[in-house]
Amino acid sequence: MLQNSTIVLFYDMTLSAPPTPKRRSDDRSATPGVRSRTSGARALQKGQQTKQIIVDGALGLATQIGLEGLSIGAVAAVTQMSKSGVFAHFGSREELQISVIREYYAQFFNDVFSPAMNEPRGLPRVRALFANWMKRVAVELQSGCIFISGAVEFDDRPGPVRDALASSVDTWLAAMYRAIVLAKEEGHLLKGADEEQMAFEIHGLILALHYEARFLKKAGALARTHKGFENILARYAAIGDN
Numbered sequence: 001m002l003q004n005s006t007i008v009l010f011y012d013m014t015l016s017a018p019p020t021p022k023r024r025s026d027d028r029s030a031t032p033g034v035r036s037r038t039s040g041a042r043a044l045q046k047g048q049q050t051k052q053i054i055v056d057g058a059l060g061l062a063t064q065i066g067l068e069g070l071s072i073g074a075v076a077a078v079t080q081m082s083k084s085g086v087f088a089h090f091g092s093r094e095e096l097q098i099s100v101i102r103e104y105y106a107q108f109f110n111d112v113f114s115p116a117m118n119e120p121r122g123l124p125r126v127r128a129l130f131a132n133w134m135k136r137v138a139v140e141l142q143s144g145c146i147f148i149s150g151a152v153e154f155d156d157r158p159g160p161v162r163d164a165l166a167s168s169v170d171t172w173l174a175a176m177y178r179a180i181v182l183a184k185e186e187g188h189l190l191k192g193a194d195e196e197q198m199a200f201e202i203h204g205l206i207l208a209l210h211y212e213a214r215f216l217k218k219a220g221a222l223a224r225t226h227k228g229f230e231n232i233l234a235r236y237a238a239i240g241d242n
Contacts, residue, residue: 051089054079058100063144067097067161068153098164104146105168111136113175122186123237126179130202130229137206138222141214148210173203193236201232 057079062070072093076086090096116128137145147169154162177199183189189198205228213221 047089050085054081054086054089054096055099055103058096059103059146062097062100062104062146063140063149066144066149066153067100067146067165070097070100072096094159094161097161101146101150101161101164101168105172108136108147108168108172113172116179122183123188123233126176126183129176129179133206134222134225137209141210144214145210148207173199176202188238189236190238198232198236202229205229205232 054075058070058075061074061078065074070093072083072086072090075096076083079086086096090099112129112132116125116132119125119128147165150161150165151169154165177195180189180195180198184191184193184195189195205225208228209221209225212218212224
């Protein structure tokens with residue numbers, strides 16, 4: 001059975017505190033320690049911004065040539081940075097690839113999963129997850145999907161990059177599976193509905209869509225995928241909920 005996805009709650013707590021007097025950058029009353037900490041914070045922020053620029057450039061490149069095609073030199077050329085500058089932020093090609101996977105998953109989460117959580121539990125949420133997934137796929141049919149291309153490149157290559165890819169895909173599929181389980185608990189699916197089989201078939205639709213539309217360039221693949229999803233609901237959904 002697929003593992004349930006971990007739901008992380010973020011609490012935004014604001015603590016009241018007396019305002020800190022503002023000092024100009026050339027305020028000589030500032031102690032050397034304060035100036036040093038301020039300078040260090042700015043350097044850290046700049047470093048994080050530069051690293052994000054590199055990751056964004058690497059992700060754009062990976063969607064075209066795959067994760068395996070990434071190299072420090074290629075990313076340096078895309079971002080117009082030196083090889084040593086790129087290397088300083090990651091230390092290895094492998095760490096760069098893993099950072100790209102993490103960024104891709106973060107974008108996938110924000111585009112597909114997060115908006116669907118505004119929908120009620122049950123089939124409305126399952127429908128939203130699939131609809132959001134399809135919207136993203138419609139774009140990726142032109143740019144490419146890291147999850148799919150990465151699976152081809154690293155399916156038989158054990159190591160941290162494969163682990164990062166597999167973990168991301170497992171987490172997402174577990175989230176879809178959990179949504180289907182909740183739909184059954186809400187009474188939106190037949191009592192005998194097989195949640196794992198339903199999740200498997202939905203995932204299969206997405207994989208078939210990529211193959212048919214991106215590789216074989218067959219017209220109507222998007223429409224057939226939508227029809228396939230409705231056929232799945234017609235078989236699994238309780239009467240009146242499909």
